[in-house]
Amino acid sequence: xxxQNAMALAVAAALSLPHEAGAQTQDQLRDLREQVxxxxxxxxxxxxxxxxxxxxxxxxxALNPAVSLILNGIYGNLSQDPANFKINGFVPANxxxxxPSRGLSLGESELAIAANIDHYFRGxxxxxxxxxxxxxxxxxxxxxxxLSNGFTVxxxxxxxxxxxxxxxxxxxxxxxDAPLANKVFLGNQLSDDGLQLKWVAPTPLYFDVGVxxxxxxxxxAGPEGGRDKNGFGMSNVFTHLGxxxxxGTAWQAGISYLTTSPQGRAYDDVDSxxxxxxxxxxxxxxxxxxxxxxxxxxxxxxxxxxxKLQGEYFRRRENGDLSFDTAAATxxxxxxxxxxxxxxxxxxxxxxQFIPMWRVGYRYDRLNAGTTNIGVVDSGALxxxxxxxxxxxxxxxxxxxxxxxxxxxxxxxxQAAQDKSRSDATDNQVFLQYIVSLGAHGAxxx
Amino acid sequence: MKIVLKLxxxxxxxxxxxxxxxxxxxxxxxxxWGALAQELGGDKVSVYSATTALQDAHRIEARPSLIAxxxxxxxxxxxxxxxxxxxxxxxxxxxxxxxIQLGASGYVEASQYVAKLEIPKIIDRxxxxxxxxxxxxxxxxxxNIAKVATALEDRLAKLDPANAETYHSRGKSFLARWQAxxxxxxxxxxxxxxVPIVVYHKDFSYFINWTGMREVAALEPKPGIPPTPxxxxxxxxxxxxxPAKVIIYSPYNSPQAAQFLSSRAxxxxxxxxxxxxxxxxxxxxxxxxxxxxxxxxxxxx
Numbered sequence: 001x002x003x004q005n006a007m008a009l010a011v012a013a014a015l016s017l018p019h020e021a022g023a024q025t026q027d028q029l030r031d032l033r034e035q036v037x038x039x040x041x042x043x044x045x046x047x048x049x050x051x052x053x054x055x056x057x058x059x060x061x062a063l064n065p066a067v068s069l070i071l072n073g074i075y076g077n078l079s080q081d082p083a084n085f086k087i088n089g090f091v092p093a094n095x096x097x098x099x100p101s102r103g104l105s106l107g108e109s110e111l112a113i114a115a116n117i118d119h120y121f122r123g124x125x126x127x128x129x130x131x132x133x134x135x136x137x138x139x140x141x142x143x144x145x146x147l148s149n150g151f152t153v154x155x156x157x158x159x160x161x162x163x164x165x166x167x168x169x170x171x172x173x174x175x176x177d178a179p180l181a182n183k184v185f186l187g188n189q190l191s192d193d194g195l196q197l198k199w200v201a202p203t204p205l206y207f208d209v210g211v212x213x214x215x216x217x218x219x220x221a222g223p224e225g226g227r228d229k230n231g232f233g234m235s236n237v238f239t240h241l242g243x244x245x246x247x248g249t250a251w252q253a254g255i256s257y258l259t260t261s262p263q264g265r266a267y268d269d270v271d272s273x274x275x276x277x278x279x280x281x282x283x284x285x286x287x288x289x290x291x292x293x294x295x296x297x298x299x300x301x302x303x304x305x306x307x308k309l310q311g312e313y314f315r316r317r318e319n320g321d322l323s324f325d326t327a328a329a330t331x332x333x334x335x336x337x338x339x340x341x342x343x344x345x346x347x348x349x350x351x352x353q354f355i356p357m358w359r360v361g362y363r364y365d366r367l368n369a370g371t372t373n374i375g376v377v378d379s380g381a382l383x384x385x386x387x388x389x390x391x392x393x394x395x396x397x398x399x400x401x402x403x404x405x406x407x408x409x410x411x412x413x414x415q416a417a418q419d420k421s422r423s424d425a426t427d428n429q430v431f432l433q434y435i436v437s438l439g440a441h442g443a444x445x446x
Numbered sequence: 447m448k449i450v451l452k453l454x455x456x457x458x459x460x461x462x463x464x465x466x467x468x469x470x471x472x473x474x475x476x477x478x479w480g481a482l483a484q485e486l487g488g489d490k491v492s493v494y495s496a497t498t499a500l501q502d503a504h505r506i507e508a509r510p511s512l513i514a515x516x517x518x519x520x521x522x523x524x525x526x527x528x529x530x531x532x533x534x535x536x537x538x539x540x541x542x543x544x545x546i547q548l549g550a551s552g553y554v555e556a557s558q559y560v561a562k563l564e565i566p567k568i569i570d571r572x573x574x575x576x577x578x579x580x581x582x583x584x585x586x587x588x589x590n591i592a593k594v595a596t597a598l599e600d601r602l603a604k605l606d607p608a609n610a611e612t613y614h615s616r617g618k619s620f621l622a623r624w625q626a627x628x629x630x631x632x633x634x635x636x637x638x639x640x641v642p643i644v645v646y647h648k649d650f651s652y653f654i655n656w657t658g659m660r661e662v663a664a665l666e667p668k669p670g671i672p673p674t675p676x677x678x679x680x681x682x683x684x685x686x687x688x689p690a691k692v693i694i695y696s697p698y699n700s701p702q703a704a705q706f707l708s709s710r711a712x713x714x715x716x717x718x719x720x721x722x723x724x725x726x727x728x729x730x731x732x733x734x735x736x737x738x739x740x741x742x743x744x745x746x747x
Contacts, residue, residue, distance in 0.1 A: 242510025
């Protein structure tokens with residue numbers, strides 16, 4: 001506006017000049033030009049000030065980190081008691097694998113705080129508060145910003161990059177609970193204290209490789225909390241390829257290989273007479289995970305509709321020794337023998353947003369108990385019935401869900417599942433859940 | 447580990463032959479900034495636009511192909527003002543690229559160089575997906591593009607001093623043509639002054655401010671919330687009492703809501719190019735404004 005006025009003034013001045021332009025008018029013209037120049041400078045200065053003002057943070061607190069809080073609540077209707085939940089055919093993973101409680105309950109509340117620490121590091125802390133009022137450090141890590149050539153290093157406690165689903169926070173899952181395979185092979189979700197080095201290739205096709213070395217705090221490592229030793233108790237190597245097909249399909253495929261050497265990894269069972277026993281495994285555990293994800297949205301614009309297909313295949317071998325009844329609660333006392341197992345599992349799920357805000361999903365879970373050889377059973381010292389949880393059984397589960405997300409920050413989900421994790425009973429489950437996020441905008445992770 | 451390193455070396459070597467011809471790899475979050483970088487850089491730059499006109503820049507996912515591209519970028523130019531809040535921070539932390547991190551000279555946020563509109567006085571999510579820093583869609587006012595061009599020209603020259611001369615001369619030439627075009631557009635768009643308009647999302651605020659149009663309603667009940675039947679019913683009533691002249695939407699919006707209101711209220715609905723590539727005519731930044739103004743004038747006849 002100022003600029004236009006100034007121009008108009010100059011033009012008007014120029015037009016009103018008499019034709020017999022003498023020395024005096026020349027001077028006037030020079031003065032006018034000078035005035036226009038000064039006006040122009042004032043306009044530019046005013047514009048700069050406006051830009052500065054519009055960029056000024058609202059308050060000193062603008063330096064505070066991004067804080068977000070996830071709240072969720074759930075109503076569960078289950079035909080079997082979640083307290084007796086078990087997945088037959090597999091060594092119990094001691095994690096939070098049981099389905100949500102019957103009736104109304106609060107889910108885990110999650111507080112996340114993240115910010116750039118300086119120009120070298122970014123820090124993230126994510127704390128979950130259980131409905132039983134315990135606080136758990138879910139993730140607390142620093143990540144490099146200043147490395148180049150595609151390298152990043154993460155240190156602290158973080159969700160391991162084993163498979164795909166494991167790195168995703170529960171509130172961002174497409175279903176209320178984790179796939180059965182994640183429950184038996186990773187104890188629901190594996191987070192460990194350690195280091196991660198990752199390299200992204202300088203190619204238009206996405207390619208990364210990474211290694212993780214961790215303490216071995218949780219299953220499949222053991223004992224719980226990690227071994228008392230120098231060095232590390234868990235290692236994971238992973239790689240991903242990914243890219244786009246055409247103008248609407250994005251894909252990623254990954255392989256990871258997680259190895260641990262559990263020592264005295266204990267689990268509870270009952271023997272053939274029904275006496276509760278504690279058994280423990282010492283040896284090596286090696287887990288391969290193959291994951292694939294395909295997302296389709298017209299022109300990569302997921303606002304209206306999109307489809308997401310996700311699947312993972314897990315294959316685990318464990319070799320070592322199994323101690324039966326470490327507390328010598330039975331008449332025969334503690335017995336020790338070899339142990340070898342080769343087991344696998346997979347899940348495949350699809351989620352479709354058919355209109356804005358509304359999605360439907362289906363998930364199929366299947367575990368294959370494979371082969372388990374127990375030395376003390378092969379030698380005849382104990383019966384297979386003394387290890388009931390390990391008796392061959394292939395659990396399956398089918399899940400359907402419908403969810404509604406009125407905004408990016410809230411979601412209400414209805415889920416129904418037929419869960420055949422237990423060899424002796426089918427659990428029919430219905431969950432109604434809300435998940436909301438307060439504060440900082442969440443990340444749109446692929 | 448050895449195999450991994452060997453593979454890494456092999457891939458790095460293989461990739462050297464690919465984009466090495468261009469001096470600077472530019473990662474543009476939106477097509478308008480990609481087009482601007484191309485205007486200023488010419489053959490000295492290789493530009494990759496992370497999004498197209500058919501995508502809503504608020505709702506992009508940090509998908510693998512974007513991480514792969516940002517990994518090798520020398521310069522990043524994005525609208526900023528939290529437009530890319532859902533995906534850019536994730537791309538930056540995954541990139542393993544220090545050159546384009548916030549605060550580095552390869553990081554350019556276009557909205558920092560212009561005076562922003564609609565800076566909310568109250569910041570609360572009950573008001574929708576608002577941007578505390580102000581409306582981020584700054585490119586819809588061509589005068590803002592001129593300001594960003596000056597900043598980008600300086601940044602290019604700083605990052606690639608060997609070609610600084612080229613950037614400055616291309617910048618000068620672009621700005622001369624651009625200022626002439628602005629003068630022409632302002633003349634052409636004069637009939638738009640005071641014309642009441644319904645928008646889909648608040649993504650034309652800077653254009654409306656520039657041309658002096660009057661925004662009377664938005665199809666979204668709140669920013670970022672898709673149109674609802676009840677809100678559309680309200681709009682039909684509002685249009686009966688005080689009709690707008692035109693309803694506009696962007697290529698990434700579903701045309702349904704705009705067409706519904708258009709047929710009920712008897713007001714023409716027009717798709718705007720919104721950014722470069724949004725229509726066949728909007729091939730570059732000049733075409734973008736030519737086509738935008740032409741389309742609006744077309745319905746006023």
